[in-house]
Amino acid sequence: MSMDAVFRALADPTRRQLLDSLHARNGQTLNALCEHMDMTRQAVTKHLAILEEANLVTTMRRGREKEHYLNPVPINEIAERWIGKFERHRLDALSDLKQRLEREEP
Template sequence: MDAVFVALASPVRRRILDILKARPGCTVNDVCAYFEMTRIGVMKHLQILNDAMLVTSRKEGRSRHLFHNAVPIRMIYDRWTTEYSEVWAQRLTEIKYKVEKGGTPPRPGKLSRRRRTKRRRIESHSGADSNVDMTRKKEQV
């Protein structure tokens, strides 16, 4: 899942997806024709897109035909737009709250905050204060 976000972060790779959308089944060299960079550079991007399952391919003879796959984007949609669209209402409520009360937003701080800038990796290994420690949860996006 993280791979999808990373893959989409590059303009080159997003353009590759657009190209594959316009010309499904084109080859690696076909894609290369759209870019200034060498074939090897394009292939690296294709590899990243492939790892993210945003691009699928099928070898036919000596050439590889490329297709894009909308499923991961669909997953991003499910994870982000549905989950974050509810936030529209939430934020409006929030703003309404502040306008009416003129005070601080609801629950502005509930965690036992740690000290400040100075390093605190050592203490974070002790059991204390760890029930709110979401850090290093292995990226559950």
């Protein structure tokens, strides 16, 4: 599980959409994931393979179906690379504040 693979995997908008889809509903099969996508099944398969190689997605064979699960660990490691622990808490607080302000404004 090289970090390089993780970053490369996250670079593509389709793959991020797949992660979003799994974040919303975990354990989806290939066909289920394909339904939201506007491309062939084979293209989606390739993207999932890249996500798997990056260890961002874990799979489980169940009969003739393949279930896909999101793995958040590598994403957390990204944040830890360039953000110090203290700075990170500060940024989280800032982002919370921003969200609260956005919610309160008309």
